[in-house]
Amino acid sequence: MKEYQGYLIDLDGTIYLGEEPILAGKRFVEKLQAREIPFLFVTNNTTKTPEAVKEKLSKQFDIHVTSQTIYTATLATADYMIEKNLGKKVYVIGESGLKSGIEAAGFELTDQEPDYVVVGLDTQVTYQKIATATLAIQKGAHFIGTNPDKNIPTDRGLLPGAGSLIGMLEIATKQRAVIIGKPEAIIMNKALERLNLIKEEVIMVGDNYETDIRAGIDNGIDSLLVLTGFTPKNAVKDLSIQPTFVIDSLDEWTF
Structure with a gap:
């Protein structure tokens, strides 16, 4: 082998x-x-930071690693935007792990004329968030989806994932997202x-x-x-x- x-x-x-x-x-x-x-x-997964994943592995599963061994779609998204170099303003649909990771990479979170729209899993998504993202993409913001997972498995069954939210915006804007994950x-x-x-x-x-x-x-x-x-x-x-x-x-x- x-x-x-x-x-x-x-x-x-x-x-x-x-x-x-x-x-x-x-x-x-x-x-x-x-x-x-x-x-x-x-x-x-974009909802947790590498440090949070490290803590979960340690406390719940007795697996001990450094945060440097954990590469999330959030980190990959930030690395992609740094390489793309279109600006520093980002509108995010997502949870704290995604937002904090993007901020830590040196980007500004805003809903005013963003250079990028980044969409990940957001369990608190609203129509207004979708509308804000739609308008920003229509005005030229670079459209990024963190990952294509249409569903997430839970004890309740398969719930909508980031891919479902990305799909909604692709329909609304008639544009395809750049998928990272x-x-x-x-x-x-x-x-x-x-x-x-x-x-x-x-x-x-x-x-x-x-x-x-x-x-x-x-x-x-x-x-x-x-x-x-x-x-x-x-x-x-x-x-x-x-x-x-x-x-x-x-x-x-x-x-």
């Missing part, structure tokens, strides 16, 4: 499941740490830059075929589908393009 120099790893469904631990996920991380293999958690190239390329590795040296590990595994397939990165979360075992045979590897548990993976 190929020896990978680095790992890109999803969180929910892979390392933990909602508020429940996946013990094989904890053991997997500890094996990487023991072997000093670089890894980066790559998540589409998995499976798009932007977050994957930025994650590789963070690891200082190339595509051929890493593998993408996750439970969701549509985001995690397609992020690998679509961007020329090997992929490892673990059947502990979103994609069920009975769906694997019908996948249009197969992952590089499929396992039931991360305990099965050998380094």
